[in-house]
Every structure is written in structure tokens, then in C-alpha cells.
Amino acid sequence: MLDIDNLVAIDIHTHAEGPCGCDSWLDSRELQEGMKTYFKKEFEQPTIPEIAQYYRERKIGVVIFHVDSEHHLGHRRYPNEEVARLANENSDIMIPFASIDPHKGKLGAREARRLVEDFGVQGFKFHPSVQAFYPNDRMCYPLYEAIAESGKPALFHTGQTGVGSGMRGGYGIKLEYSNPMYLDSVAVDFPDMPIIMAHPSFPWQEEALAVAQHKPNVYIDLSGWSPKYFPPILVRYANSLLKDKVLFGSDFPAITPDRWLKDFEAIDIKPDVRPLILKENAIKLLKLRQP
Template sequence: MVDFSTVRAIDFHTHAEEPCGCHADDGYDDLQSTMAKYFGAPWSHPPTIAETAAHYRAMNIAAVIFPVDAERETGHRRYDNYEVADACAREADILIPFVSIDPAKGRLGAREARDLVANHGVQGFKFHPTMQSFYPNDRMAWPLYEAIAETGKPALFHTGQTGVGSGMRGGNGMRLKYSNPMYIDDLAVDFPDMPIILAHPSFPWQDEALAVAQHKPNVFIDLSGWSPKYFPEILVRYANTILKKKMLFGSDWPMIAPEKWLDAFDKAPFREEVRPLILKENALRLLGRA
């Protein structure tokens, strides 16, 4: 288990990808390399879970890490949740395992969710509506949400524009409409005890994300995917005031390195008393570790 008393921060948004050559899907490397160019990431294929753990261990930062189950929509085989959980268990001093299940898997996905939490140490769930091609308030997702709510674990949703498919022909089939955070307001009503995280500054729906997080007690925002130097003024203002206990540090590793994000955060106009909340304390409460 992570010794949360000693780590200096908790990165709530990092990605797990299979090692190069371990997947069998034509086009997967093209998708990853195009995304790396979009973010200016200095690699041709993402690091392994073990390599991610080593990087975060050296930084003394704990990391929430997850795959994305988008095989139905993209045609690229998912990184199996059980493999991810096993790999994270070997790095349990620094990694916090989340997993991903396509809501279209229905009751089968719900069974998997319960098992992963009960028997494999999983601490939360990741959704990417654009990659998974579903509206978050589609009732077909309710069996999976019900299972997650039973476990008490958080559900983290990509919101806003995405670097996935950006610049590729037709956006590689990715439809941005699914990731408007207002759709997640319905979940917060029907599952009021399930912690929900809206990932990223939600361009072009930043006001919607702030409204949902302000209105619903169980909704949080992670600040991943953008350098803090580009944050909208209204996001910083809310983070400094009425949503200061709702904001979470997230980098979007390996597209954005935590040290790069933190360097920009140090220079951004956040209040000194708010910085510890964003970097660690809010995450501890969300994970039930406070």
C-alpha cells in the first residue's frame, strides 16, 4: 500500500498501456504516436506500468493509473483489467489501480467490476465517452454504474476535447459530443453517493463542468491534460474559492509528465492555502484515506 503520509502529491490521472509489441492491433501505434506529437511527448510508444512506477517513485508522487476499454469502438484490443491490476499490485507502494469497462458490456461488465474490487484491489473506474462512443447518461450504462456505486469506489470520466485522434483523418472516428460534462449531471442525481471525477479542463464546456461540480456534492474535477499555464481564468478562480475542496492534481502521464505539470502549477496564480488541497489532501478524502 502507498504510504500517503510520505508522498508529496497524488497524481489522479495517469494512463496504462501495454508494452510495445504486446498488442496485435494494426493502427494502434499510429494512434499513439500521433497523440504523442499532439502533446509533444518525447517517446514513440508509452512506458510500461513498471516504468511508470519507477518514474513516480523517483518523484515521490503516488499515481492513480488506468487503461481505457475502447475495443468495441476503436477495434484495438483493450489492456486486460486483470493484467493491469496484477501489474499494479507489484508496484503497490506507488500506484493506485483503476480499471476501465465499456458500459455496453452490461451485466457482464458489472460482474467484472464487482470482482475487480472485491478480489483484485481495484480502487476506481475510468470512462472515456468519446473513445467508448456513448453518452454518460445513456441508461444502458446503469447496470455498471449500479455495481460501481455498490463498491463505493470513484468513477472518473474524460470530459471536453481530446488529443485522441486529433489531426487524424476524421478525428480517427472520435466524436467530441459524448464528452460534454453536463451529461454526467444525471449520474450525480441518480447515484448521489458515488464519487464522480470530471477529468481535464473541459474545453469547450468549462462552465458546464464547474456548474455540475458546484451543484453536486459528489462531483470533483481533475486538472489533467493541460499545462496549468493555459488554464481558463474562471477555472483558477473557482479552484481558489468555492471549489477548492473539489480540485485534484492530474498530469495525463505519459502525454504530460508530472514534473512538467507541477512546474507550471508553481507559476500559476493559485492561492498558497489551496495548493496542498489540490496536490494531495482532496485526493486523500476522495480515496477514503484522510
């Protein structure tokens, strides 16, 4: 159980890459080389316990997940059960999310229920571009129904992605799947399922803000970008209409929380809004504070 009163922040968006030598690590090597060029950095492969210790030293709670891209990319996934088991072994600092490709249909829905009931999974991560689906495709609805029943949030990548950027044909990854406007109808059909739109949603930032403002169950995380590059309209909405619906996320290991938090200090966020973004909104959304 997280000691939330002693945390300085909660990072709602981090990746558990498969450790070196495992199936998911071997399958994604070509893609990782491309991302290395895009992000201009070497990608280390810390284990989940190592990530836990990194965040523990910084007193930052951490939501962690892998991405199931078996259907479209053919990459064997890092098992949800393993991610959850290791996160639960570090439950003083970690919160496990899972990832299930919507193409798995009813089998995926069954897995979602099992992961919540047997492994304590607290949410689900989707990457429409990497998983090659439109979020409002009815194919996804059996899985959404299972998630909605659990009361757990569904976190969707939105906007451009560094995955496949600059590689031949974008490595087969289509950006159009990650337009946040597709989540508008999902929010209508599943009004009680919390939906988190990940990242500043370039080039669809205004669409993301419109959906988050209009639908009570839709939130935005600020991961994947240094705050110094946030569009002015995103900062304006975070300071006002959406101050209770915006969440800190780093996108570790692509961006470290150290860099994100340092750059966040330099942007024009109101003093009373900063703690909401860094921790309080996540506490409410994830129901971390006991009544």
C-alpha cells in the first residue's frame, strides 16, 4: 500500500520493458533501435524492481505497464501476470496496470477480469497506433465492458508517437488511430469507465481538451513531452477548466521524472494547481485514499 502522504508525486505513465534476453525484448530490438534515434538517447532496460527502487528514492508513486502489441507487430508481450506480480512485490511505491490487445475479443475480456480479481491490476493501457485499432470500434467493447465492470481506468495513447518515427513506413504504425476524438464516443458508451488520454495530443490538442472538458469521465496525462514544450492552450486549460482532470506522467524510460519535474517547475502553473496535477488528481482517480 502506497504511503501517499509521504509521496511528492504520482507518475501515472511508465513502461515495464521486458528485461534483456526475454521474448518481448528480443522481438522489439529493431523498434528500440529506431526509438533510440528519435529520442536521441540510449534506452536502458531496468527491471521492475530496479524501477521501483529508482522511484522509491525519489518518493514518487508509479503506475507501470507493458504494451500488448502481439496482433499488429507480432511482438510477444511481457506477461501481465509478471508485471503485476513484481509491482505487487513493491506495492509501497508501485501500482500495476495491464495491457490487452482489443483484437483478443472475449478472450481478452476474460483475461481482464482475471487480472483484476487474481492479480490486483488497477487499470489498463491501450496504444491504438501500435495495436492498430480505432478506439470506438465495436470490436473493443467486450474488453471495455469488463474494464467498466471493475471500475478501473483505461489509459489510451493519443497523438503522435515516437514508436516507429523515422523508420521505413513508420514501422507499419498509423497515427490516425490515436486521434483523441475517437474516445468521445467511447466516453458516451461507457460513461462510468474512467478514461485517461495520454500525452499532449499533437496534432489534435484542441480535440483532446474538448473531449476532456465535455465528458466527466475523461482525463489527460502529461507524459511523453517535456513540460517546456507544452502548447499554451494545454497550460491554460490545466490551470482552469481541467485543473482537476490533468495528471503527471513521465513516459519513463523515454523521459525521466527528474527531467519532467525540473521542467515543470519552470512553466506557468498556478501554485494551487501544481499539487493537483502532481498527486491529488491521481489519488482521487485511482481511489488511493481510504475513506
